[in-house]
Amino acid sequence: MAKPVSIEVWNPNGKYRVVSTKSMPGTRWINLLVQQDCRVEICTEKKTILSVEDIIALIGTKCDGVIGQLTEDWGETLFSALSKAGGKAFSNMAVGYNNVDVEAATKYGVAVGNTPGVLTETTAELAASLSLAASRRIVEADGFMRAGLYDGWLPHLFVGNLLKGQTVGVIGAGRIGSAYARMMIEGFKMNLIYFDLYQATRLEKFVTAYGQFLKASGEEPVTWRRASSMDEVLQQADVISLHPILDKTTYHLINKERLSKMKKEAILINCSRGPVVDEEALVEHLKQNPMFRVGLDVFEDEPYMKPGLADMKNAIVVPHIASASKWTREGMATLAALNVLVCIFYTHITHFVC
Numbered sequence: 001m002a003k004p005v006s007i008e009v010w011n012p013n014g015k016y017r018v019v020s021t022k023s024m025p026g027t028r029w030i031n032l033l034v035q036q037d038c039r040v041e042i043c044t045e046k047k048t049i050l051s052v053e054d055i056i057a058l059i060g061t062k063c064d065g066v067i068g069q070l071t072e073d074w075g076e077t078l079f080s081a082l083s084k085a086g087g088k089a090f091s092n093m094a095v096g097y098n099n100v101d102v103e104a105a106t107k108y109g110v111a112v113g114n115t116p117g118v119l120t121e122t123t124a125e126l127a128a129s130l131s132l133a134a135s136r137r138i139v140e141a142d143g144f145m146r147a148g149l150y151d152g153w154l155p156h157l158f159v160g161n162l163l164k165g166q167t168v169g170v171i172g173a174g175r176i177g178s179a180y181a182r183m184m185i186e187g188f189k190m191n192l193i194y195f196d197l198y199q200a201t202r203l204e205k206f207v208t209a210y211g212q213f214l215k216a217s218g219e220e221p222v223t224w225r226r227a228s229s230m231d232e233v234l235q236q237a238d239v240i241s242l243h244p245i246l247d248k249t250t251y252h253l254i255n256k257e258r259l260s261k262m263k264k265e266a267i268l269i270n271c272s273r274g275p276v277v278d279e280e281a282l283v284e285h286l287k288q289n290p291m292f293r294v295g296l297d298v299f300e301d302e303p304y305m306k307p308g309l310a311d312m313k314n315a316i317v318v319p320h321i322a323s324a325s326k327w328t329r330e331g332m333a334t335l336a337a338l339n340v341l342v343c344i345f346y347t348h349i350t351h352f353v354c
């Protein structure tokens with residue numbers, strides 16, 4: 001018998017039982033569920049990552065739907081438990097769903113949802129922030145000031161790279177990759193090279209139109225190019241940002257060999273998923289190339305970092321906060337609740353991850 005897990009309950013007499021494995025920002029998502037006659041149970045256990053056993057205890061013997069988190073392992077065991085409890089719906093509070101086995105969910109008749117769109121701009125803004133922070137060495141310089149080491153202006157002090165006129169490389173030009181590219185092109189007049197399995201037509205049209213606008217204003221126009229291989233992006237770009245999904249094709253997409261193809265002073269940003277980068281190879285590359293810089297929001301063995309990474313001055317590391325704006329997090333919670341409601345009321349839906 002699993003240990004009971006502490007919960008907070010809203011609308012105790014609701015007809016449908018919906019469980020959220022974490023407290024989520026705002027109250028709109030709770031109100032939406034309560035208005036549709038759901039009893040909402042929110043896990044209040046003081047534990048950052050719940051185990052499969054904890055979640056089985058939360059599901060219990062009657063559960064119509066669950067809102068879960070990207071840190072949880074939603075596979076065969078949990079979907080089988082949810083199905084046994086009469087559950088028809090699961091939503092990840094995330095756009096990425098590499099923690100969810102959609103095939104297992106389908107096998108047990110549980111529909112799966114995710115939360116795309118509401119986090120696009122917020123995530124792209126963090127990737128842009130890391131790009132700036134890395135190019136202008138902001139975190140290193142902040143540490144230097146706080147350590148009391150600043151004793152006057154010097155021509156060589158924390159010299160970084162100018163973004164204007166350089167090339168931004170985007171790998172995975174979907175929603176977030178395209179939004180990031182626009183920020184870097186519009187904000188810093190960078191040229192674009194991108195690699196994706198599909199053509200990013202809207203992005204290409206935007207860069208063409210913006211280039212024409214700059215030219216008409218007497219400025220150097222920006223340009224774009226769709227690379228036929230990822231290596232082209234690695235060889236040509238000055239700042240490279242990773243935005244693909246994590247799957248078998250993108251695991252360790254950036255490895256020792258590919259790092260060696262990048263410019264010695266390039267900047268690499270990862271706001272996608274940790275395992276897209278071979279982090280051990282990255283630490284070695286950072287040691288060998290002090291002018292190569294990275295900005296990382298995600299890690300291969302999250303929440304841990306590979307040995308040596310935390311000591312590298314040419315790395316900026318933040319704890320998976322790319323979607324962490326108030327508006328976005330409330331939006332993600334609202335979308336997740338709507339996903340569960342739609343699946344409870346339209347039980348023929350099997351999955352609609354996008």
Ligand SMILES: NC(=O)C1=CN([C@@H]2O[C@H](COP(=O)(O)OP(=O)(O)OC[C@H]3O[C@@H](n4cnc5c(N)ncnc54)[C@H](O)[C@@H]3O)[C@@H](O)[C@H]2O)C=CC1
Nearest residue numbers: 096123172173174175176196197244245249271272322323
């Ligand atoms: N760090 C964070 O907090 C956040 C991370 N993410 C991550 O970002 C990912 C992307 O999100 P969206 O842009 O909304 O998804 P999306 O589906 O719009 O974009 C993903 C793009 O990657 C491309 N792609 C897939 N396999 C590829 C490959 N082998 N090589 C090159 N490109 C490939 C796809 O064609 C697509 O254009 C999510 O799956 C999630 O893992 C998303 C939000 C926040």
Ligand SMILES: O=C(O)C(=O)CO
Nearest residue numbers: 093094095096119323
């Ligand atoms: O949505 C995602 O995939 C995240 O990583 C967190 O927003």
